[in-house]
Amino acid sequence: MWGFGGHFCYLDYARKASRDGFLKNLVSLSQEEPMLCSAADGTVVCVQSSMTPGKKLEGLVAATVTPMTPDGQINLSVIRKYVDYLVSEQNVKNVFVNGTTGEGLSLNIQERKQLAEEWVCQGKEKLDHVIIHVGALSLPESQELARHAAAIGASGIAVIAPFFFKPTNKDELTAFLQKVASEAPAVPFYYYHIPSLTGVKIRVEELLGGIKEQIPTFQGVKFSDTDLLDLAQCINKNEREQFAFLYGVDEQLLSALAIGADGAVGSTYNYLGQKTNLMLQAFAKPDLALARKYQFLTGEFLSFVIKLGFGVAQTKAVMTFVSGIPMGPPRLPLVDASEEFIVKAKAKLDSIVWPDGD
Numbered sequence: 001m002w003g004f005g006g007h008f009c010y011l012d013y014a015r016k017a018s019r020d021g022f023l024k025n026l027v028s029l030s031q032e033e034p035m036l037c038s039a040a041d042g043t044v045v046c047v048q049s050s051m052t053p054g055k056k057l058e059g060l061v062a063a064t065v066t067p068m069t070p071d072g073q074i075n076l077s078v079i080r081k082y083v084d085y086l087v088s089e090q091n092v093k094n095v096f097v098n099g100t101t102g103e104g105l106s107l108n109i110q111e112r113k114q115l116a117e118e119w120v121c122q123g124k125e126k127l128d129h130v131i132i133h134v135g136a137l138s139l140p141e142s143q144e145l146a147r148h149a150a151a152i153g154a155s156g157i158a159v160i161a162p163f164f165f166k167p168t169n170k171d172e173l174t175a176f177l178q179k180v181a182s183e184a185p186a187v188p189f190y191y192y193h194i195p196s197l198t199g200v201k202i203r204v205e206e207l208l209g210g211i212k213e214q215i216p217t218f219q220g221v222k223f224s225d226t227d228l229l230d231l232a233q234c235i236n237k238n239e240r241e242q243f244a245f246l247y248g249v250d251e252q253l254l255s256a257l258a259i260g261a262d263g264a265v266g267s268t269y270n271y272l273g274q275k276t277n278l279m280l281q282a283f284a285k286p287d288l289a290l291a292r293k294y295q296f297l298t299g300e301f302l303s304f305v306i307k308l309g310f311g312v313a314q315t316k317a318v319m320t321f322v323s324g325i326p327m328g329p330p331r332l333p334l335v336d337a338s339e340e341f342i343v344k345a346k347a348k349l350d351s352i353v354w355p356d357g358d
């Protein structure tokens, strides 16, 4: 039995042990303590949860980009800096890994696992929540990723609707989600609703009816759609406030807060987290005029870049120039942001005058 503390990264150890043929498999030993894992030879490896246990997910969650080297390999080496940057410069202590912004569906299983491990590992004692997106078109792959996320001590998993063969109704979607969630029976489960990309338009309000009976770990929704009536009805029916609703259309977060969203998951919180946190504070006060000012200013930047053509590649470029951490190119079919985009986006961001002169 080993205990790993301080700055030592247990997963580095586990990886080394795995390479040496010593540790074949990380499997969860206990549902209550998914961080207790056993090696293939039966030896117990003691790993600790990196995150604050039981803290309800609220506030801002950065949908992380996946750093890549110029030749297109995932670049784990900058994730430590990335965590420190989010915490100290953006005041963002939750991350959503391997989602849309993270190009999760363009990565292979091995890469997704390595990224999940690195985020959990580097987030230890720094982040509150590391949510791993484990959705995939293939159910067994999604299940494998869910088991892995549980074994490494992720604080939550999320699943997108399968988008090639699509579920056509609530029951089919629930069945798929249930098969994934049940592989990680001690890990909070979030449905990731993003109909603009999946084409699965089943209303979340409908999906939620009776969901807890089918999926006991169901904890909330990452709601990336502009249908605020659907979101409002979800919140209205969530009487016991058991679920967290995280909004995913950054340019209209304030509207979602007004109807009761608990927080937000988005790409812009990587580099506009601090400003958006000020918007949340103003909303809570409440100082709606100030909150609107922040929303209008972040919206001004977004509407400017959206006109230029804005997606994950451009988010990586913006994050690179704002944080100074090289995020690298995206993976095909996405292509790198143009120099022209970078120059214009930077000039626009620099030109914004935020309230209180900050």
Ligand SMILES: CC(=O)N[C@H](C=O)[C@@H](O)[C@H](O)[C@H](O)CO
Residues within 6 Å of the ligand: 063, 100, 101, 194, 224, 248, 249, 250, 251, 265, 266, 267, 268, 302
């Ligand atoms: C489609 C997409 O990537 N949506 C992201 C999250 O759901 C958002 O964070 C957007 O990037 C953001 O709202 C800018 O449009």
Ligand SMILES: CC(=O)C(=O)O
Residues within 6 Å of the ligand: 063, 064, 096, 098, 099, 100, 101, 102, 222, 248, 265, 266, 267
């Ligand atoms: C934006 C978001 O939540 C994602 O990238 O998955």
